[in-house]
Amino acid sequence: MTKALLLCLVSLPVMAQRPPAKIREYRQVHEHALLSEYVSLLSIPNIVGDTASDMRKNAEAVAEMMRRRGIQPRLLPGPTPDVPPVVFGEVKVPGATQTVVFYAHYDGQPVIPTAWAPGTAPFKPVLATNSIENGGTIVPFPKPGEAINPQHRLIARAASDDKAGIFAILAGYGALTKSGGKPTANLKFFFEGEEEVGSKHLADFLTNYRDLLAADLWVFCDGPVHQSGRKQVVFGCRGDVNLEIKVYGPRRPLHSGHYGNWAPNPGMALAQLLASMKDETGNVLVKGFYDDVIPLSESEKKAIAAIPFFDETIRQELGFNRPEGNARLAELITRPSLNVSGLQSAGVGRQAANVIPATATAALDLRLVPGNDPQRQQQKIVAHLRARGYYVTDREPTDQERLTYPMLARVTMQKGYRAQRTPLDLPIAQRVVKAVQSTATEPIVLQPMLGGSLPLYLFEEILNTNAIVTVPVVNSDNNQHGENENVRVQNLWDGIETLAAVMQL
Amino acid sequence: MTKALLLCLVSLPVMAQRPPAKIREYRQVHEHALLSEYVSLLSIPNIVGDTASDMRKNAEAVAEMMRRRGIQPRLLPGPTPDVPPVVFGEVKVPGATQTVVFYAHYDGQPVIPTAWAPGTAPFKPVLATNSIENGGTIVPFPKPGEAINPQHRLIARAASDDKAGIFAILAGYGALTKSGGKPTANLKFFFEGEEEVGSKHLADFLTNYRDLLAADLWVFCDGPVHQSGRKQVVFGCRGDVNLEIKVYGPRRPLHSGHYGNWAPNPGMALAQLLASMKDETGNVLVKGFYDDVIPLSESEKKAIAAIPFFDETIRQELGFNRPEGNARLAELITRPSLNVSGLQSAGVGRQAANVIPATATAALDLRLVPGNDPQRQQQKIVAHLRARGYYVTDREPTDQERLTYPMLARVTMQKGYRAQRTPLDLPIAQRVVKAVQSTATEPIVLQPMLGGSLPLYLFEEILNTNAIVTVPVVNSDNNQHGENENVRVQNLWDGIETLAAVMQL
Numbered sequence A, B: 001m002t003k004a005l006l007l008c009l010v011s012l013p014v015m016a017q018r019p020p021a022k023i024r025e026y027r028q029v030h031e032h033a034l035l036s037e038y039v040s041l042l043s044i045p046n047i048v049g050d051t052a053s054d055m056r057k058n059a060e061a062v063a064e065m066m067r068r069r070g071i072q073p074r075l076l077p078g079p080t081p082d083v084p085p086v087v088f089g090e091v092k093v094p095g096a097t098q099t100v101v102f103y104a105h106y107d108g109q110p111v112i113p114t115a116w117a118p119g120t121a122p123f124k125p126v127l128a129t130n131s132i133e134n135g136g137t138i139v140p141f142p143k144p145g146e147a148i149n150p151q152h153r154l155i156a157r158a159a160s161d162d163k164a165g166i167f168a169i170l171a172g173y174g175a176l177t178k179s180g181g182k183p184t185a186n187l188k189f190f191f192e193g194e195e196e197v198g199s200k201h202l203a204d205f206l207t208n209y210r211d212l213l214a215a216d217l218w219v220f221c222d223g224p225v226h227q228s229g230r231k232q233v234v235f236g237c238r239g240d241v242n243l244e245i246k247v248y249g250p251r252r253p254l255h256s257g258h259y260g261n262w263a264p265n266p267g268m269a270l271a272q273l274l275a276s277m278k279d280e281t282g283n284v285l286v287k288g289f290y291d292d293v294i295p296l297s298e299s300e301k302k303a304i305a306a307i308p309f310f311d312e313t314i315r316q317e318l319g320f321n322r323p324e325g326n327a328r329l330a331e332l333i334t335r336p337s338l339n340v341s342g343l344q345s346a347g348v349g350r351q352a353a354n355v356i357p358a359t360a361t362a363a364l365d366l367r368l369v370p371g372n373d374p375q376r377q378q379q380k381i382v383a384h385l386r387a388r389g390y391y392v393t394d395r396e397p398t399d400q401e402r403l404t405y406p407m408l409a410r411v412t413m414q415k416g417y418r419a420q421r422t423p424l425d426l427p428i429a430q431r432v433v434k435a436v437q438s439t440a441t442e443p444i445v446l447q448p449m450l451g452g453s454l455p456l457y458l459f460e461e462i463l464n465t466n467a468i469v470t471v472p473v474v475n476s477d478n479n480q481h482g483e484n485e486n487v488r489v490q491n492l493w494d495g496i497e498t499l500a501a502v503m504q505l
Helices: A003-010 A021-042 A055-067 A163-178 A202-208 A266-275 A298-306 A311-318 A374-387 A399-404 A427-437 A457-463 A489-502 B003-010 B021-042 B055-068 B163-178 B202-208 B266-275 B298-306 B311-318 B374-387 B399-404 B427-437 B457-463 B489-502
Strands: A074-076 A086-091 A099-105 A126-128 A153-155 A186-192 A217-220 A232-234 A236-248 A337-346 A359-368 A391-393 A408-413 A445-447 A450-453 A468-470 A486-488 B074-076 B086-091 B099-105 B126-128 B153-155 B186-192 B217-220 B232-234 B236-248 B337-346 B359-368 B391-393 B408-413 B445-447 B450-453 B468-470 B486-488
Touching (some): A021 A055, A021 A153, A055 A163, A099 A163, A163 A186, A163 A489, A202 A457, A236 A266, A236 A374, A266 A337, A266 B337, A337 B359, A359 A374, A359 A450, A359 B337, A374 A391, A391 A399, B021 B153, B021 B163, B055 B186, B099 B163, B153 B489, B163 B186, B163 B489, B217 B427, B232 B427, B266 B359, B298 B445, B359 B450, B374 B408, B391 B399, B427 B489
Parallel strands (some): A099 A217, A217 A468, A232 A445, A391 A408, B099 B186, B232 B445, B391 B408
Antiparallel strands (some): A074 A086, A086 A186, A126 A153, A153 A486, A236 A359, B074 B086, B086 B186, B126 B153, B153 B486, B337 B359
16 A cells, blocks of 8 residues: 555545535435435334334335335345345446445334333434434424425434435435436445344345345445544444353352351452453453454554544543543454453342352453454453363353362353454445545545444355445434434435445445 | 360260259140140241231230240330330249340241242141151141151241240240249240341330340340251351442443443453452451451350361352361351352343443442441441542442542442350350250350341340340251241250250259
């Protein structure tokens, strides 16, 4: 990579190329129709497994949005009839030599309707002056001819996550083609309906429709733009694997008076074990924990350094004084993590009793980065336990094991999955960066990887591609997964321009 | 204390003095009536606060048992009408110069009737060939004239804890006086009805009836004899105080992917904090933790050394390989303890989520020995937290505190109460020892203190006496507090002889 390109990545200059005025004009003329179409889509319950929800109705509505724009949709059936279908579409562009697949998902997170603010409901979209959390009040939808305030929020489940992805992709395509433009690559559309339940059948879909899905690049439209409001392109995500460690004391909870000081306490043993795994600056002490990590490239390091610094703002909002690690958030999430996600032993508060508990359990989640293997990373934890004298089993200990081993732990390991990271300097990914930048007035943010996890490795493994980028469109304060989920109208409008530009990469 | 007396304490020789044959004969002749009277008492529900339970009926039944033996009972009212009365009685003995009060309680632990074995029920006493847990089967009550098998168990709530205490005291008194003997001291009887709910109004009773309760010695009849089956006399118990430590991470649970390695994890912080409090041989590292302890006297040490060694049997039954501390159980429970009685942070198992929890809580209980003060002992823990850099508060932290202090803990302290220990060589206590030994064929066990806690300090503080001993009668495998609670018939018969002897101390 040349030095010039590096500079370009670190702080992308404002491009001369501006979004074709025609796309913006098209959107301005059709705002009411676009908003109305989106409100219809948001009105269809989309919680997988929920009785009021009909996933097929969602799929049909998405298919209808395609037809309206001249795309012939197909509902790809899953391995069993109860699996929500993938809505697939394809646009062949004469002369184009490359193919780009656009991914989004039409299912949403579960809802607790009673938790939603008065006047709102998960599947009855309303417009508000701001997010409910920031004091927004509900306003009527503008009548035809009235202006739509772009700062207003549309409030509904999946308004941001991730029907907004489907909207931006299809409305972007429509605005592009109906305003006289045309894509520069063949396009495919892949909208799944199980993302929020762990994309349980994604591997089946990728395997069963491998040929149909052949492409040079996958573009994911999911998640929010940067907290600063800048657009961003994301190149990967951490993997994840969960394990549980259960340590044993006496066979049953004991009277802490009659036996205290004599019977071994599993809560204290677990505390000592966990404390041995991390120092007080967040450095994991498990042997070899960082050994497999593929280091960040120079361009990735520079991209991270260029990300707007929001740590202080977030820290104050989250209410703590000192971060765990000695680096900025954007850098720390590129490292593997060992997180204590839960602790339990007997009871506390009203459930507290004066007992020596029989067991103590810690739930851990290990986030993985490129180079880490889920099984190998878990085995390092097991080796750590053994090095500290633990006998490790994967089931409840037998009477004989209890009497034989002074330190006894049951470790329950999960399958998990590995990280995925697209090289920042991959030429086709760089064309996405340029396309997105062309629609922005400020330098866009390049994230080498998200801290969270998505099963993007499946695309690498099954489809044999490492060209996967994420181009998010929604606002970061969208209350995704919570009550009163919202999307800012301007983010929908910006998303149309962003996605239209990517289709001309 | 002379060397001869010491030897006597360490291993009391079998006394020439045997239980007056007349008491045993009296019991043998009246076995059916005694058993029938006890079954009636056990048939009255006695759970404080339970709707099916009428505590006054229990008190009246106990009063009737007194009347049957020529004692005039009084029901001492508590501070409010809903407090179960204390059943009080008094026997003045011409020529006696000292007064002994006998304590037991007529209330029982809560029950879960569905957990009781088929054919049993908490308040429908049955007879079984053994404890249910050891394979006992239910047998009919013997008809008049049939022998009562003394190995059989009577199964009912409070069969052991602690209506057996009331039975042994009153039947012991009856057998003594009706077989021609007489007490050597003035006797008082104090049977309370709130022991299982923490003796909430005991201090009121002791204060309000201080003059009525004037005495030279209190004899408690509660708890089991030694696991070896030997009779025992207990000289005290540990005190107890509970506290909770809650440490703080971010204001709300965070996505462990987006923030893992950066946001501080309270579960790990709590583990590090707890681990700093104890080494791996059970030694508490909190500064000054053992400082206030009044050491055991030589006679107490020798008494402990003479207690039959049951540690290995219990350890195997409880299913662990290595005790926490480097001494025998009987000695370890004479030391203060720091026990982690509960841990909680977010969820584990099915409740586990990939979060950085907002808080983590540990429930601790500190058992106290003579010299420890509950508040001072808790303050040592607080000082330990401060020495490790924690800001300690006694309520939820404010926003300002969250942002100001890198380590933040809320400590909730309880009032608790201190230990009580009667000097082993107190002359009146030694007379109890001799009396109990006179009824036994094996050396009795002398326990300087129990590991558990009872508010015996109230007797010291309010009545200004340190002459308090416990003379238990029931079998140790009685399932006290659990389902299928039982008492071995022979323990009831032995209890009559033991208590009658103590009345002639």
